Amino acid sequence: MNSSVAFPVFWEGEEKWLEQKVQAKDSLVLAVETKQEKHIGNLNLESIDWISRSAVGGIMIGDKEEWNQGYATEAEKLLLAHAFGALNLNRIHAHIVAGNAGSVRAAEKAGFQKEGVLREHLFKNNRYHDVIAVGILKQDWEKLSQ
Numbered sequence: 001m002n003s004s005v006a007f008p009v010f011w012e013g014e015e016k017w018l019e020q021k022v023q024a025k026d027s028l029v030l031a032v033e034t035k036q037e038k039h040i041g042n043l044n045l046e047s048i049d050w051i052s053r054s055a056v057g058g059i060m061i062g063d064k065e066e067w068n069q070g071y072a073t074e075a076e077k078l079l080l081a082h083a084f085g086a087l088n089l090n091r092i093h094a095h096i097v098a099g100n101a102g103s104v105r106a107a108e109k110a111g112f113q114k115e116g117v118l119r120e121h122l123f124k125n126n127r128y129h130d131v132i133a134v135g136i137l138k139q140d141w142e143k144l145s146q
Contacts, residue, residue: 032061032075040066043075045083045092053090055083067102076110084138093135097122104132111144112136
């Protein structure tokens with residue numbers, strides 16, 4: 001949920017980035033697709049701390065035609081099931097730009113709780129933006145999954 005990319009990214013750079021992520025032991029990057037196999041975005045776990053069993057989660061639905069269709073919520077729930085089940089993590093947290101109501105709503109529907117506000121944490125489009133810190137614990141997810 002990071003909106004801080006400041007420079008253009010070229011295809012070769014994207015390929016190298018993805019190759020590094022696939023080989024990394026502290027991150028996981030997945031595609032978000034519709035049932036018709038249309039790639040509409042990505043979701044990830046970054047900075048996985050295997051000792052503390054925590055990670056930073058993120059999602060981006062880049063195809064605006066697919067916004068508000070429930071894809072982000074469904075993808076986040078699937079990611080949490082994998083993170084808390086197969087990976088045995090205990091905590092996932094994320095940062096959401098305060099004005100991004102859709103991302104806040106999707107995170108809340110997936111079970112994330114607001115943990116605080118980082119005031120003027122992000123500079124984008126010539127102004128500072130607050131960022132909402134959200135998180136979910138394995139025990140909270142287990143209660144929601146029952």
